[in-house]
Amino acid sequence: MADREWSTLDVEDIAALTAVYGGNPARWPADRRAAAVRALAQDGAAHELVVSEAKLDALLSMVAEPEITAARVDDVVAGALARLEAAQAPAATVVRGRRLETFLPSPFDVVRTALSWLGVRAPQAGWLAGATAAGIMVGVMTLPSATLTAADGGAQTGATVETAQADVTDMPSLLFTSYTVETRAQ
Amino acid sequence: MDESVQPKPRAGVASASDPAAAPMGGLVAGQLPEPGDDALLARIAQGDRQAFALLAGRHAPKAMKLAQRILGNAADADEVVQEALLRVWTGAKNWIPDGRARFSTWLHRVVVNLCVDRRRRPAFAGLEGIPEPPDPTPSAVNVMARQQTAKLVSQALAELPERQRLAVTLCYYEERSAADAAQILSLSVSAVESLLARARRALRARLSGVVQDTGEV
Numbered sequence: 001m002a003d004r005e006w007s008t009l010d011v012e013d014i015a016a017l018t019a020v021y022g023g024n025p026a027r028w029p030a031d032r033r034a035a036a037v038r039a040l041a042q043d044g045a046a047h048e049l050v051v052s053e054a055k056l057d058a059l060l061s062m063v064a065e066p067e068i069t070a071a072r073v074d075d076v077v078a079g080a081l082a083r084l085e086a087a088q089a090p091a092a093t094v095v096r097g098r099r100l101e102t103f104l105p106s107p108f109d110v111v112r113t114a115l116s117w118l119g120v121r122a123p124q125a126g127w128l129a130g131a132t133a134a135g136i137m138v139g140v141m142t143l144p145s146a147t148l149t150a151a152d153g154g155a156q157t158g159a160t161v162e163t164a165q166a167d168v169t170d171m172p173s174l175l176f177t178s179y180t181v182e183t184r185a186q
Numbered sequence: 187m188d189e190s191v192q193p194k195p196r197a198g199v200a201s202a203s204d205p206a207a208a209p210m211g212g213l214v215a216g217q218l219p220e221p222g223d224d225a226l227l228a229r230i231a232q233g234d235r236q237a238f239a240l241l242a243g244r245h246a247p248k249a250m251k252l253a254q255r256i257l258g259n260a261a262d263a264d265e266v267v268q269e270a271l272l273r274v275w276t277g278a279k280n281w282i283p284d285g286r287a288r289f290s291t292w293l294h295r296v297v298v299n300l301c302v303d304r305r306r307r308p309a310f311a312g313l314e315g316i317p318e319p320p321d322p323t324p325s326a327v328n329v330m331a332r333q334q335t336a337k338l339v340s341q342a343l344a345e346l347p348e349r350q351r352l353a354v355t356l357c358y359y360e361e362r363s364a365a366d367a368a369q370i371l372s373l374s375v376s377a378v379e380s381l382l383a384r385a386r387r388a389l390r391a392r393l394s395g396v397v398q399d400t401g402e403v
Binding site: 019020021022027029053056057059060062063064065066068072073075076077079080081084 | 235238242243246247250254255260263264267271272275332335336339340343354357358359361363364379382383386387389390393396
């Protein structure tokens with residue numbers, strides 16, 4: 001129903017109101033109730049509408065109300081508490097079990113420790129990781145020229161020079177690529 | 187299990203003063219004031235099971251009634267409410283006591299959602315679905331007629347589309363306002379009003395036979 005001032009209601013308003021909320025004024029929204037009751041006193045058609053809807057209300061009220069006993073409530077609450085206990089018991093067992101295995105950390109512990117170390121020292125670790133990655137990349141990039149050198153005799157001299165240059169300027173390549181020494185020997 | 191956290195007397199059953207409504211709870215002569223829902227939820231967030239038992243005992247009766255109305259089955263209703271209470275335990279730390287949201291509205295929303303989920307599961311036809319044998323004594327004729335009418339009304343309600351039935355349950359049987367029902371169902375007030383109007387039209391059509399027999403409607 002659209003927002004508006006409900007100072008007066010006509011039959012159409014009462015019809016719309018009772019079609020939603022039924023014939024019991026106690027269920028009508030507070031902002032419309034007073035005006036609706038006034039309209040009922042003045043308008044016979046509005047009164048008829050309310051009586052008609054109240055008959056449907058009477059039928060609906062014949063459905064029995066669920067019986068909620070104190071014992072049932074106790075059972076539900078006690079059951080919830082028991083499930084809380086049960087949910088927390090396995091966690092305690094796990095904690096006790098891990099204490100016995102403290103001397104031999106599992107692979108998961110190692111990974112977790114490494115990740116936490118990275119998390120705490122992110123800036124430093126980031127630089128270190130970046131430098132390592134760059135070194136590996138350069139090393140990998142020099143690998144094809146070394147392979148070419150071995151396979152293609154025609155390009156051997158140039159490739160060797162290229163590899164040698166890389167060896168001089170790139171320390172990680174020296175560290176990670178043993179084949180460069182062999183290439184230079186050739 | 188810790189004996190100190192056994193359920194306390196159910197404030198929800200005899201909550202004339204409704205301690206949940208007041209921030210510091212209700213005050214009964216000669217007793218300490220009962221803590222309000224927000225205070226209990228803050229304690230539950232710290233792992234206080236006694237507070238949990240108190241809050242659960244306060245709100246379980248209405249939640250069970252709502253669940254049983256939706257599910258039509260006491261055992262399922264109890265299970266659903268127990269599940270909802272466990273969610274109170276896990277969700278208490280996220281509760282923000284800003285005075286706008288009422289705990290009971292939140293709890294009823296959880297209950298309604300759990301009931302809807304449960305109704306979508308394949309139903310097991312238990313003993314509760316079998317109607318009780320009628321009382322053969324002649325004096326029970328009127329009672330039987332009334333029971334028959336109530337059964338027809340229950341069937342008509344059960345045949346309503348789910349959201350219409352939920353709106354009717356909340357607004358007519360649980361006496362919630364349309365605004366409350368809208369919060370519980372995550373709908374607008376006008377949408378709830380529309381559901382109610384359609385539900386009443388459908389009920390009137392389905393119960394037209396009862397009209398002629400009983401003179402009602």
